[in-house]
Amino acid sequence: MTYIGNKSDLRVVGTRPDRPDGVEKVTGRAVYGADFRLAGQLTGRILRSPHAHARIIKIDTSKAKALPGVKAVMTAEDLPNITSEEAFVGEGPTNFRDQSLNVMARGKVLYEGHAVAAVAAMSPSIAEAALALIEVTYEVLPHVIDVEEAMAPGAPILDENLFTAGVDPKPTTPSNIAKKIILKSGDIDAGFAKADVIAEGRYVTAAVHQAYIEPHACVATIGADGQATVYASSQGHFMIRSFCAKLLGMEISNIRVIPLEIGGGFGGKTIVYLEPVALKLSQISGKPVKLVMTREEVFRASGPTSGAVVEVKMGAMKDGTIVAAQAVLKYQAGAFPGSPVQPGLMCAFAMYDIANVHVTGYDVISNRAKVAAYRAPGAPISSYAAEQVVDDLARQLGMDAITIREKNAAKAGTKTVYGVTFPEIGYEAVLAAAKSHAHWKAPLGKNQGRGIATGFWFNIGGESSASVFVNEDGSVSVVSGSPDIGGSRASMAMMAAEVLGIPVDNVRPIIGDTASIGFTNVTGGSRVTYATGMATVQATEKVIEQLKQRAAMIWDISPDAVDWKDGQAVPAGANAGGFDPLSLAAIAAKAGKTGGPIGSEVSVNAQGAGPGFGAHICDVEVDRETGQTTIIRYTAIQDVGRAIHPSYVEGQIQGGAVQGIGWALNEEYIYGA
Amino acid sequence: MPKVVISGSTCREFTGGISEIEVTADTIGRMVRELDQRFPGLGHHVAEFMAVAIDGVIFQDAHSEKLPENAEIVLIPKIGAG
Numbered sequence: 001m002t003y004i005g006n007k008s009d010l011r012v013v014g015t016r017p018d019r020p021d022g023v024e025k026v027t028g029r030a031v032y033g034a035d036f037r038l039a040g041q042l043t044g045r046i047l048r049s050p051h052a053h054a055r056i057i058k059i060d061t062s063k064a065k066a067l068p069g070v071k072a073v074m075t076a077e078d079l080p081n082i083t084s085e086e087a088f089v090g091e092g093p094t095n096f097r098d099q100s101l102n103v104m105a106r107g108k109v110l111y112e113g114h115a116v117a118a119v120a121a122m123s124p125s126i127a128e129a130a131l132a133l134i135e136v137t138y139e140v141l142p143h144v145i146d147v148e149e150a151m152a153p154g155a156p157i158l159d160e161n162l163f164t165a166g167v168d169p170k171p172t173t174p175s176n177i178a179k180k181i182i183l184k185s186g187d188i189d190a191g192f193a194k195a196d197v198i199a200e201g202r203y204v205t206a207a208v209h210q211a212y213i214e215p216h217a218c219v220a221t222i223g224a225d226g227q228a229t230v231y232a233s234s235q236g237h238f239m240i241r242s243f244c245a246k247l248l249g250m251e252i253s254n255i256r257v258i259p260l261e262i263g264g265g266f267g268g269k270t271i272v273y274l275e276p277v278a279l280k281l282s283q284i285s286g287k288p289v290k291l292v293m294t295r296e297e298v299f300r301a302s303g304p305t306s307g308a309v310v311e312v313k314m315g316a317m318k319d320g321t322i323v324a325a326q327a328v329l330k331y332q333a334g335a336f337p338g339s340p341v342q343p344g345l346m347c348a349f350a351m352y353d354i355a356n357v358h359v360t361g362y363d364v365i366s367n368r369a370k371v372a373a374y375r376a377p378g379a380p381i382s383s384y385a386a387e388q389v390v391d392d393l394a395r396q397l398g399m400d401a402i403t404i405r406e407k408n409a410a411k412a413g414t415k416t417v418y419g420v421t422f423p424e425i426g427y428e429a430v431l432a433a434a435k436s437h438a439h440w441k442a443p444l445g446k447n448q449g450r451g452i453a454t455g456f457w458f459n460i461g462g463e464s465s466a467s468v469f470v471n472e473d474g475s476v477s478v479v480s481g482s483p484d485i486g487g488s489r490a491s492m493a494m495m496a497a498e499v500l501g502i503p504v505d506n507v508r509p510i511i512g513d514t515a516s517i518g519f520t521n522v523t524g525g526s527r528v529t530y531a532t533g534m535a536t537v538q539a540t541e542k543v544i545e546q547l548k549q550r551a552a553m554i555w556d557i558s559p560d561a562v563d564w565k566d567g568q569a570v571p572a573g574a575n576a577g578g579f580d581p582l583s584l585a586a587i588a589a590k591a592g593k594t595g596g597p598i599g600s601e602v603s604v605n606a607q608g609a610g611p612g613f614g615a616h617i618c619d620v621e622v623d624r625e626t627g628q629t630t631i632i633r634y635t636a637i638q639d640v641g642r643a644i645h646p647s648y649v650e651g652q653i654q655g656g657a658v659q660g661i662g663w664a665l666n667e668e669y670i671y672g673a
Numbered sequence: 674m675p676k677v678v679i680s681g682s683t684c685r686e687f688t689g690g691i692s693e694i695e696v697t698a699d700t701i702g703r704m705v706r707e708l709d710q711r712f713p714g715l716g717h718h719v720a721e722f723m724a725v726a727i728d729g730v731i732f733q734d735a736h737s738e739k740l741p742e743n744a745e746i747v748l749i750p751k752i753g754a755g
Contacts, residue, residue: 166682343750343752419680420726421726421747422729462734525752605734607731
């Protein structure tokens with residue numbers, strides 16, 4: 001296989017061609033979830049709980065069903081009552097029962113905005129009138145929002161069948177603490193005993209939403225033969241297929257999911273909310289059904305990331321060596337277990353080589369919408385707290401904030417608290433780039449301050465599929481199974497063009513639906529350019545082998561006597577014959593006469609992704625009278641490996657910085673105001 | 674023989690607290706089966722929910738991957754998406 005990351009003579013990779021989806025998006029032609037429509041489609045609407053916690057005594061839908069123009073009404077009673085089953089789908093570990101209960105409440109509502117019923121009608125106004133006719137009788141229960149209040153004895157219990165996992169002996173009373181996790185290395189007490197200085201702090205982060213511009217949206221249709229099609233915007237159409245099949249008791253082969261353009265996801269579109277409901281409404285009504293969340297529904301009923309309380313204590317010797325690091329992470333999971341506390345634990349101190357580490361995490365449910373993934377899920381929360389304490393150590397020791405990080409930097413051979421010994425990594429290079437950057441040395445004005453923080457994320461590979469076809473005129477189509485949320489179509493086209501030796505304009509990338517390309521994991525975890533790129537490169541290489549064979553047939557020589565160079569077939573040497581090069585177009589024109597269409601599909605389960613490290617430097621100015629905080633200067637340094645399309649990589653980093661600024665300064669969920 | 678290191682408390686519940694195990698297996702898939710035979714339920718848990726780091730390089734669902742003779746094998750939770 002061509003290892004693009006190691007090649008030095010790249011012609012396409014590393015350049016900045018116009019994005020293939022750019023014109024469609026800026027001219028409004030791109031079809032997002034809310035844009036899509038089918039003939040005869042109905043309008044769906046969802047009735048949501050006004051209560052944070054309540055028992056559902058009765059749902060009377062008779063008046064809604066009787067309203068002219070209403071074609072379907074459903075509640076959880078129309079869905080299979082599935083049992084608890086844990087699996088790894090979409091964003092990570094999940095429980096199908098919880099996903100089902102989140103899509104439509106059964107027995108209890110667990111957060112304000114929890115879906116309790118849905119309708120499909122001939123018009124939006126009829127659908128909304130029908131919602132008003134659904135009578136839900138609730139027994140309102142005490143609720144709990146705050147993570148530490150949810151953990152406290154006597155807190156309202158959301159799930160009487162939830163007992164804290166990871167505790168010995170096993171508890172006999174239910175709790176809102178779904179899981180306790182401990183990771184440790186060395187001897188934390190001995191570490192602190194060696195410390196000359198100790199710093200500690202308690203840090204509270206707000207739950208914030210991914211706030212993708214596009215709301216959740218889909219159109220679903222299911223025929224009398226049971227064949228279903230879902231048109232949806234998401235980070236993974238195979239994920240939608242898996243969840244719909246499980247939650248509706250359908251065969252995967254009976255569901256086809258067609259991806260539409262996606263207007264942002266950031267992890268929040270790696271699970272389903274609407275698609276199983278739309279399918280069920282379509283099944284009841286016999287018509288296509290469209291469901292689109294309002295912005296308000298997005299905030300009330302789709303997952304933000306966890307709010308959290310993180311307590312950190314670290315100790316260092318006079319020379320700056322950090323000898324002990326301890327943290328307790330309390331992460332909101334929302335109404336169902338599954339906060340990203342585990343990666344939060346793993347990432348908190350991953351930037352450092354520390355002999356004695358002890359981290360404890362709690363996955364805590366409360367009466368909030370179930371959390372969803374959000375850019376390196378769990379990591380920014382714990383890193384934020386840990387990095388503050390590293391700064392405090394530096395201040396106590398009179399050390400520069402980067403110097404103390406360099407002194408303790410993780411490197412090849414560093415053993416993490418989760419047991420993995422790092423291979424070659426780029427954290428020291430990131431710190432060196434930060435230290436040598438002009439920003440770090442620039443003078444500050446009155447009421448201005450500077451901070452630096454660093455972070456770590458694993459990166460992953462995973463299952464991806466891509467196919468490469470040569471069209472009749474020699475142009476090339478690349479089809480992949482990865483929704484494009486950050487420029488992956490451009491990257492796939494560029495990698496195929498690089499391997500083929502042709503201009504990227506000759507390659508058209510598209511995203512295949514679940515029936516036209518092999519299984520592909522969700523777009524997320526920083527995996528698509530790596531894993532789907534691997535599939536694309538391998539498929540392209542198989543196409544080149546076919547092109548060489550076709551050229552050999554045209555020249556009537558052995559395929560071994562043909563080379564592929566600069567987008568053309570050429571004789572491998574003087575002994576092969578004196579043939580003029582054959583272009584891709586020339587070979588494509590004769591494809592029918594030399595064996596038929598030229599193309600290949602490759603599926604991979606990519607392994608070996610390298611971890612990523614970053615450092616951000618930020619200057620702020622604070623108005624001491626009003627508290628107004630203004631960002632004066634911001635510099636981000638990221639170990640990105642080989643940037644296929646640098647503009648997209650820069651966009652990812654800029655977007656992450658902006659979201660971090662929003663998290664720090666402007667955003668939070670406020671209940672009960 | 675490859676040495677399996679269990680750093681998290683969830684897997685240690687299957688092993689009764691044992692955190693290092695030598696295995697005879699030469700692939701991840703065979704290691705999963707061997708762990709399940711020795712600690713019932715652990716193999717399934719590893720297969721479904723854990724990634725495997727071989728000398729620092731993380732593998733997910735890569736059951737045919739070879740385990741070098743004296744490799745350090747670390748079981749960690751699968752890394753999800755974001």
